[in-house]
Amino acid sequence: MDELQPPSSPSGGPTGVVAVITALNPPADLPRRAESLRAQVDHVIVVDDGSGPDASEVFFELRRIGVEVLHHEANSGIAAALNTGVRAALALGAAAVLTLDQDSTLESGYVEKCLDSLRTASAAGRPVGFVCAHRMNGVDVPAQRGQNGIEPYDPMQSGMLIPVPTFHRVGLFEEGLFIDAVDSEFTLRVRHAGLTVEFAEGTDLEHGLGEQTPKMLFGRTLTTHGGATAFFAAHSPLRLYYVTRNRLITNARYARRYPSWVLHRVVDDMVFAGRNVVFGAAKWKSVKAIAYGLIDGIRCREGRATPRLTTKLTTRRD
Incomplete structure (x- = not known):
């Protein structure tokens, strides 16, 4: 697996990480979350998956603060939106892609902890497919016992940090599923390819609880x-x-x-x-x-x- 760039330094050095946020009629506070995210990654991409005209102000504000916004003319599903963002990240030369939902917020240092966990696993000889949040809204993410100890059971794609070599090995997200089980299918495909799926130690992701x-x-x-x-x-x-x-x-x-x-x-x-x-x-x-x-x-x-x-x-x- 290709070695990742070092995590962000106090002086704001590169991380090699591009964040991809999928959006459909996004909340008004998405620009605020994207702005805070920019401090942890090299670039932020928001993929609009066919939002209505009421969302135009949100996308205008995102562009104003330096976020790249890509548009789908019609709702194509979360997998297609993720793949549009991943392809754009690959074109930028990203070392890893951080995938996020529009209602997720990262704590300070989240990406650095993910990169540290990747390096720890790599140093131990484990081929890591991706790492994910250890806790969500302060609660431990469900886990199971695997070959390398405790590992995520069925992690949500929001908060995944995926090294680019993983995409080269297993492909992108399954667009045929459109929405739901997209993250489960990707996780199983990563494991089937002989890669591990691991927690990023000490991370906590704030995520909307849905309706x-x-x-x-x-x-x-x-x-x-x-x-x-x-x-x-x-x-x-x-x-x-x-x-x-x-x-x-x-x-x-x-x-x-x-x-x-x-x-x-x-x-x-x-x-x-x-x-x-x-x-x-x-x-x-x-x-x-x-x-x-x-x-x-x-x-x-x-x-x-x-x-x-x-x-x-x-x-x-x-």
């Missing part, structure tokens, strides 16, 4: 023991379709190589889907989304959901 929805059961809003409304991280029926379909495709692809991982993932996904069906507001539509996802997953149908299916799963009438 927090009140738990509903039999038409009633559930509460906690203290009387407050109970919330859970809900997914829309359309997202449930992608999650179901893409998990099935990915699990089938790697079940023979990683049977215990796949079994664990299936159980987690069943709990996740059940929580959305039981506690979500659009229960019947969620059931239909899961059914469509299972059918298309068995058929290995990839890409963006058809307009007809999208309409079925997004109209208000359940």
Whole structure:
């Protein structure tokens, strides 16, 4: 594996790292986060994946502070957006690419800790595919026991620091999945290539928790023991379709190589889907989304959901 450039020095030396942020109708504070990120990397690229006109001011401000903004004319999925940014980073001669979601914020020194972990693993003779956050919002990222000790179970792509040789060896992100399970598939492909996936020791990534929805059961809003409304991280029926379909495709692809991982993932996904069906507001539509996802997953149908299916799963009438 090619050796990375040294981490940023107190005088602001080069890191060899280019950050790629995917954006779709981004929050107004994205320029603030991008500005703080610039202190840790050589270059920041934001890929707009087909945002509406209301986002134009955010992208204008990003350019004003020196961030490179690339645009997709239409929503092409997070994998395609990541790949657009990675290709641009490779053209710049990056040594490593840091991938981030639009609602993620890095602590000070995050990139330097990632580079230190890469060097430590390299010195120990381990071929590292990428490193990821050790904690997220102050909570340990789920882990499993691997050949080299404790390693990430199914890391999220936001916060991954990926050395460029990894892309040369395994390729870019799987665009056919469009959204959901893109990070899982990439992680399994990296492991299948004989590379390790490791925590960057001491890192903590601040990440948005997604849509927090009140738990509903039999038409009633559930509460906690203290009387407050109970919330859970809900997914829309359309997202449930992608999650179901893409998990099935990915699990089938790697079940023979990683049977215990796949079994664990299936159980987690069943709990996740059940929580959305039981506690979500659009229960019947969620059931239909899961059914469509299972059918298309068995058929290995990839890409963006058809307009007809999208309409079925997004109209208000359940």
